[in-house]
Amino acid sequence: MPMCSRKCGKNAVLKRPKTGDALCKECFFEVFENEIHFTITRANLFKPGSTVAIGASGGKDSTVLAYVLKLLNEKYKYGLKLVLLSIDEGITGYRDDSLKTVEQNRDDYEMELKVLSYKDLYGWTMDEIVKQIGRKNNCTFCGVFRRQALDRGAMQLNVDYLSTGHNADDIAETVLMNILRGDLARLKRCTSIITDSGDGIPRVKPLKYTYEKEIVMYAYFRKLVYFSTECVFAPNAYRGHARILLKDLEKIDPSVIMNIIQSGESLVINEDRKLPSLTKCQKCAYVSSQQICKACILLEGLNRGLPKLGIGKSSRVNKLITENNRQNNCCNDNCNKNCTNLVKNNV
Amino acid sequence: MNNNAYNINIFSGGAELLFDNKRHYNIDLPNKDTWKLGDLLIWLRDNLLSERPELFIQNNSVRPGILVLVNDSDWELMVSSDLWYLICSLCQILCKYAPCP
Numbered sequence A: 001m002p003m004c005s006r007k008c009g010k011n012a013v014l015k016r017p018k019t020g021d022a023l024c025k026e027c028f029f030e031v032f033e034n035e036i037h038f039t040i041t042r043a044n045l046f047k048p049g050s051t052v053a054i055g056a057s058g059g060k061d062s063t064v065l066a067y068v069l070k071l072l073n074e075k076y077k078y079g080l081k082l083v084l085l086s087i088d089e090g091i092t093g094y095r096d097d098s099l100k101t102v103e104q105n106r107d108d109y110e111m112e113l114k115v116l117s118y119k120d121l122y123g124w125t126m127d128e129i130v131k132q133i134g135r136k137n138n139c140t141f142c143g144v145f146r147r148q149a150l151d152r153g154a155m156q157l158n159v160d161y162l163s164t165g166h167n168a169d170d171i172a173e174t175v176l177m178n179i180l181r182g183d184l185a186r187l188k189r190c191t192s193i194i195t196d197s198g199d200g201i202p203r204v205k206p207l208k209y210t211y212e213k214e215i216v217m218y219a220y221f222r223k224l225v226y227f228s229t230e231c232v233f234a235p236n237a238y239r240g241h242a243r244i245l246l247k248d249l250e251k252i253d254p255s256v257i258m259n260i261i262q263s264g265e266s267l268v269i270n271e272d273r274k275l276p277s278l279t280k281c282q283k284c285a286y287v288s289s290q291q292i293c294k295a296c297i298l299l300e301g302l303n304r305g306l307p308k309l310g311i312g313k314s315s316r317v318n319k320l321i322t323e324n325n326r327q328n329n330c331c332n333d334n335c336n337k338n339c340t341n342l343v344k345n346n347v
Numbered sequence B: 001m002n003n004n005a006y007n008i009n010i011f012s013g014g015a016e017l018l019f020d021n022k023r024h025y026n027i028d029l030p031n032k033d034t035w036k037l038g039d040l041l042i043w044l045r046d047n048l049l050s051e052r053p054e055l056f057i058q059n060n061s062v063r064p065g066i067l068v069l070v071n072d073s074d075w076e077l078m079v080s081s082d083l084w085y086l087i088c089s090l091c092q093i094l095c096k097y098a099p100c101p
């Protein structure tokens, strides 16, 4: 068994993918936590005295994020108030266990917890959405709704930052996806450690440079309780391919992850290309790059019985909406329900 | 004591889905001079895996994203991309799978 590369005299327990070093448990904890601390301080991520919501799914990433933020906040006196924010999508048998895990996090880390449901936010549970749309496309829904749900929840909690557990593998995967799709606006934004969505609450990703393997190992060696958050629905096929490609490349050379992130960071997008600027959604007033945000388009589709609306291109969506407007002169039961919801959620 | 007794933990994280949703197995391997980790993984695939073997082993190694620990240590320390590490008996084998976030 190899010895720890830091010459502390102990046996190594893992090989770090990021550096290839063999480390013992204690040295691994130290470098793992210090790197996150370094990421936070170098980017000046948090102002002292702020309240930070941690988007908590009960999964490995957010559990490790909550644990490490608490530890660093105490050790280095960031002066932050940390709260957990969790979303209940309304998927039978899926959140029950993971919400229990989040509640465990709440007790273990002594943080306040706020749980918001899709039903509260959108008037639909994920189960009801799947009934309408089938299982194939639902990750579009859960992705879009989940993203907004966290932002809206952060607003309700009146916090200064929203931090999420996106890790280095996730970010590299998103860079690849955006290149494959030619989505320059997202490509430009997706590697930022802090994204300012207009007048929204800044989203921060303290685990941006942390490899997924190290997160799993850290959670295991620290004996953190987490829940497997693999989405019960088949992941979006496209993202699935990007993930497999990335994991295969990582196997050949783990540094591809960092290389992709660094390439994303140093990309300069030709400004002649039209990038959509952020405005406010006309329906829900939430920050959006379109006149009507993706969540509202998807909801519109659901409420009108056109659930495929919003999965394709936005030009097609607008056409469908206009066509459909001509057909129904609004205000059936569904629409009323939705209108009330949109007013209620107009934060 | 049986030399070929192994303690297999399929750790939460998704890998248990491949193993009939069971997290723990005590197994007795057939007698053979040396059991190497590679042999064991193949044996697991052929004998314990309840579904979709291609999600566990691919191209003669575990699928990217599946982490293997032997007696609480990362197997990558031992194998350096080569499956054929000699294992002791009474090993604790732990397979962790890092699924979609």
Ligand SMILES: [Zn+2]
Residues within 6 Å of the ligand: A004, A005, A006, A007, A008, A009, A010, A023, A024, A025, A026, A027, A028
């Ligand atoms: Zn050490």
Ligand SMILES: [Zn+2]
Residues within 6 Å of the ligand: A138, A139, A142, A143, A231, A232, A233, A234, A235
């Ligand atoms: Zn999903």
Ligand SMILES: [Zn+2]
Residues within 6 Å of the ligand: A281, A282, A283, A284, A285, A286, A292, A293, A294, A295, A296, A297
């Ligand atoms: Zn909207």
